Amino acid sequence: MPRDILLKTDRLTKEFSGVRVLNEINLEIRRGEILGIIGENGAGKSTLVKILNGTYTPTYGQIYFEGQPVQIKDTSVAKRLGISMIPQEFNLIPELNVYENVFLGQEYQRGPFLLDTRRMRAKTRELLRELNTTISPDEKIQNLSVAGKQMVEIAKAIAQDCKLLIMDEPTTVLTAPEVETLFELMRRLKQNGVTIIYISHKLKEVREICDRVLILRDGDFVSLDPADSLDLRTMANRMVGREVGTILPPKVTPSEEVILEVAGLTVSGLVKEVSFQLKKGEILGFAGLRGAGRTELAEAIIGVRKKTAGRISIAGHERRINSPVDAVRNRIAYLSEDRQGIGILTNFELAKNVTLVSLPKYFRFLINPAVEKKRAEYYVDTFGIKTGSVYTRVEYLSGGNQQKVSLAKSLDPAPLIFIVDEPTRGIDVNAKREVYHFLHELVESGISCILISSELEELVGMANRVAVMREGSLVGILEGDQITEEEIMYYATGVTGGVSA
Amino acid sequence: MNYRDQLRTLWKKVDVEKHGPLFALLVLFILSSIASPYFLQTRNILNILRQVSYTGIIGLGMTFIIISGGIDLSVGSMTALVGGLAIMVLNYFGGGYLAIVAAVIAAIILGLLAGALNGLIVTKGKVAPFIVTLGTMAIFRSLTLYISNAGEFRSSSSLYPELGMGAILGIPVPVWIFFALAVIGQIVLNRTRYGRYVCAVGSNEKVALYSAINTDLVKFLSYVIAGFTVAVSAILLSSRLNSISSSNAGVNFELDAIAAVIIGGTSMSGGSGTVIGTVIGAVILGIVNNMLNMLGVSPYLQGTVKGLVIIGAVLIQHKKR
Ligand SMILES: Nc1ncnc2c1ncn2[C@@H]1O[C@H](COP(=O)(O)OP(=O)(O)OP(=O)(O)O)[C@@H](O)[C@H]1O
Numbered sequence: 125m126p127r128d129i130l131l132k133t134d135r136l137t138k139e140f141s142g143v144r145v146l147n148e149i150n151l152e153i154r155r156g157e158i159l160g161i162i163g164e165n166g167a168g169k170s171t172l173v174k175i176l177n178g179t180y181t182p183t184y185g186q187i188y189f190e191g192q193p194v195q196i197k198d199t200s201v202a203k204r205l206g207i208s209m210i211p212q213e214f215n216l217i218p219e220l221n222v223y224e225n226v227f228l229g230q231e232y233q234r235g236p237f238l239l240d241t242r243r244m245r246a247k248t249r250e251l252l253r254e255l256n257t258t259i260s261p262d263e264k265i266q267n268l269s270v271a272g273k274q275m276v277e278i279a280k281a282i283a284q285d286c287k288l289l290i291m292d293e294p295t296t297v298l299t300a301p302e303v304e305t306l307f308e309l310m311r312r313l314k315q316n317g318v319t320i321i322y323i324s325h326k327l328k329e330v331r332e333i334c335d336r337v338l339i340l341r342d343g344d345f346v347s348l349d350p351a352d353s354l355d356l357r358t359m360a361n362r363m364v365g366r367e368v369g370t371i372l373p374p375k376v377t378p379s380e381e382v383i384l385e386v387a388g389l390t391v392s393g394l395v396k397e398v399s400f401q402l403k404k405g406e407i408l409g410f411a412g413l414r415g416a417g418r419t420e421l422a423e424a425i426i427g428v429r430k431k432t433a434g435r436i437s438i439a440g441h442e443r444r445i446n447s448p449v450d451a452v453r454n455r456i457a458y459l460s461e462d463r464q465g466i467g468i469l470t471n472f473e474l475a476k477n478v479t480l481v482s483l484p485k486y487f488r489f490l491i492n493p494a495v496e497k498k499r500a501e502y503y504v505d506t507f508g509i510k511t512g513s514v515y516t517r518v519e520y521l522s523g524g525n526q527q528k529v530s531l532a533k534s535l536d537p538a539p540l541i542f543i544v545d546e547p548t549r550g551i552d553v554n555a556k557r558e559v560y561h562f563l564h565e566l567v568e569s570g571i572s573c574i575l576i577s578s579e580l581e582e583l584v585g586m587a588n589r590v591a592v593m594r595e596g597s598l599v600g601i602l603e604g605d606q607i608t609e610e611e612i613m614y615y616a617t618g619v620t621g622g623v624s625a
Numbered sequence: 626m627n628y629r630d631q632l633r634t635l636w637k638k639v640d641v642e643k644h645g646p647l648f649a650l651l652v653l654f655i656l657s658s659i660a661s662p663y664f665l666q667t668r669n670i671l672n673i674l675r676q677v678s679y680t681g682i683i684g685l686g687m688t689f690i691i692i693s694g695g696i697d698l699s700v701g702s703m704t705a706l707v708g709g710l711a712i713m714v715l716n717y718f719g720g721g722y723l724a725i726v727a728a729v730i731a732a733i734i735l736g737l738l739a740g741a742l743n744g745l746i747v748t749k750g751k752v753a754p755f756i757v758t759l760g761t762m763a764i765f766r767s768l769t770l771y772i773s774n775a776g777e778f779r780s781s782s783s784l785y786p787e788l789g790m791g792a793i794l795g796i797p798v799p800v801w802i803f804f805a806l807a808v809i810g811q812i813v814l815n816r817t818r819y820g821r822y823v824c825a826v827g828s829n830e831k832v833a834l835y836s837a838i839n840t841d842l843v844k845f846l847s848y849v850i851a852g853f854t855v856a857v858s859a860i861l862l863s864s865r866l867n868s869i870s871s872s873n874a875g876v877n878f879e880l881d882a883i884a885a886v887i888i889g890g891t892s893m894s895g896g897s898g899t900v901i902g903t904v905i906g907a908v909i910l911g912i913v914n915n916m917l918n919m920l921g922v923s924p925y926l927q928g929t930v931k932g933l934v935i936i937g938a939v940l941i942q943h944k945k946r
């Protein structure tokens with residue numbers, strides 16, 4: 125094997141209870157390259173890299189690392205070989221603080237017994253600075269936002285020198301500047317000879333950062349080409365195996381009727397006197413950088429965060445919403461950006477997740493499993509959820525399919541106001557297209573939608589108006605021709621508009 | 626051909642969470658009938674069932690608490706307190722039929738209140754269930770001792786024992802009640818919204834909260850349910866003995882109830898479990914005790930065996946995951 129090949133797989137195959145999800149993959153990864161992996165939800169991307177880092181053992185097939193055949197039977201073997209991974213779903217201990225998580229299992233010692241906390245703290249601070257975040261090494265994980273948790277996962281993966289760094293959808297919750305910082309870091313690592321595997325559904329990013337792109341479909345190898353020989357269309361079509369239609373549906377003109385009015389909403393320290401109106405059938409986008417307070421605003425509206433001031437009116441009547449129970453009663457639904465932490469119950473079956481919020485709607489006293497099954501089947505069909513059955517536990521679904529379950533769960537109570545926080549997080553182009561068209565149908569039928577998103581394209585393409593937040597304040601609402609990526613970024617960063625910093 | 630491989634695939638197909646306890650019960654049953662010819666006699670079987678029903682009934686309530694992510698250590702002391710006070714009510718009203726009705730109602734109200742007290746401190750006070758119920762365990766026992774002056778609550782009624790000693794169609798009353806409550810419990814857990822919410826809260830409280838579930842209410846009610854089962858058990862126990870010893874009644878009931886739940890396959894970390902499993906767990910414990918007695922094993926060693934059974938059950942469950 126030539127010396128510039130770091131890792132090679134030979135007929136690598138994985139089956140879960142007899143179902144083949146990865147089919148005889150032959151792959152050569154070159155030393156010092158950034159290899160992109162793309163494919164639909166459930167194509168087997170995570171499964172492939174989980175085999176490389178020892179989370180799963182292959183059903184059959186061989187891995188060669190630096191020319192030697194290796195058996196990566198658990199993650200500690202991978203670590204010893206110099207393979208490090210940022211998993212798709214966070215693997216942090218919420219009760220421990222940042223530096224303890226970063227060094228979990230790889231602690232610095234002082235002598236045989238004592239931990240060298242000073243050095244670990246200092247190193248963590250340095251890593252986090254490289255990632256351009258202000259998170260303190262002593263902060264508890266449970267107090268971090270999803271983006272914060274993502275940054276800690278990244279820091280954890282690079283805390284120790286490694287030869288192969290695997291990143292499974294690291295940017296789904298990051299905003300544009302954060303992604304840029306991450307890419308700079310990746311380029312630096314690459315210069316130092318680190319090989320990187322980068323999995324993402326953001327095809328533009330894949331084209332920008334990767335040297336070569338591997339495409340998987342239903343567990344099969346489709347192609348492996350230099351990134352600059354592929355355009356976005358080709359990538360999408362090859363992933364799906366056919367021509368992907370137009371991604372964005374046309375915009376619907378909302379009615380003039382105001383369905384939701386928020387006035388002077390304040391959450392101490394996080395959201396400052398935010399006022400806006402949402403019209404019937406409107407998609408109101410919310411843009412902003414990390415820490416702008418968008419998620420906090422949404423959480424205040426649905427009553428999980430204490431409002432220190434402000435009023436909420438629905439269809440002209442003032443309403444008190446102090447808990448999600450109140451929110452659902454007022455027909456407001458919320459889709460969280462934190463899928464596994466807030467959105468779904470991973471050890472529940474798919475069907476039970478789908479009806480968790482809407483149970484009171486169907487069943488006065490006894491639950492009827494047949495009705496429940498029908499609801500679940502409806503969503504499996506509508507969103508094309510890839511699952512064994514509606515009774516599969518969602519922890520066995522791929523990340524993107526879990527996202528679809530989360531979406532189904534918040535939609536099932538038939539809300540009038542639907543607040544979605546990063547709704548297309550981690551779902552493939554085709555599913556994204558389906559979600560967009562679904563939102564389109566919803567607003568066409570008179571439902572109103574607040575779309576919080578860090579994907580500017582999504583905001584520009586979907587929203588009737590875009591509200592931009594900065595440091596807890598609403599600094600401007602863009603309409604019509606004003607809605608461009610540049611204009612949004614100007615407001616978000618404070619170059620134009622609103623209160624000054 | 627290769628029967629070991631066949632056995633292995635068969636073993637993999639067994640869903641331990643669902644069928645493990647039942648399988649264990651069957652094996653134990655067969656072993657016991659081989660070990661002692663006396664075991665299979667109806668009287669012995671009924672005796673085992675009656676003996677396990679007191680803690681088994683409490684185990685039903687405990688199942689809800691453990692699935693919702695909590696624990697209740699106070700059930701044993703609560704049994705003594707509720708049973709003792711029920712006898713006081715019985716004596717106060719003279720020990721006739723109406724007095725028995727009054728005692729039963731009083732016991733159930735007291736049980737619900739004691740459970741509500743636990744539930745309130747856990748949810749409103751945000752204190753860990755282990756701590757709260759460790760505290761109330763001490764409080765309930767001490768109140769029982771104080772009220773009776775460390776002696777016995779003795780019933781003056783000659784009718785009361787008929788309740789706990791009685792049998793319908795040859796099957797003891799406590800056994801009927803145990804099975805009836807188990808069926809109701811299983812339906813509540815599997816087929817009602819409340820049951821679904823109990824699993825959701827135990828599985829991930831934050832997700833449950835965001836899913837518009839009143840998590841505090843769900844947890845509170847699980848302690849109230851347990852209080853109710855304690856009351857039922859206290860009535861059956863006190864009427865069988867026609868007395869309640871303030872220092873001995875209900876001692877270690879919490880251990881047996883929790884053990885039945887765990888052996889029955891309910892996860893100690895919450896989120897999933899079955900009521901039927903708890904019934905099986907209680908019966909398994911009963912058969913083990915029965916066999917040890919019949920084989921003449923020293924009573925002092927029986928605790929060791931019980932401990933091994935509990936640890937073994939959990940080990941098998943972990944292996945499969
Ligand atoms: N532990 C498991 N048990 C059973 N099936 C599994 C397990 N893990 C993954 N699968 C199945 O394997 C298939 C591939 O999943 P994988 O997570 O590799 O997809 P993916 O390409 O990473 O998708 P996504 O883009 O949604 O993250 C899916 O159909 C999934 O349901």
Ligand SMILES: [Mg+2]
Pocket residue numbers: 169170171212292522523524
């Ligand atoms: Mg994945």
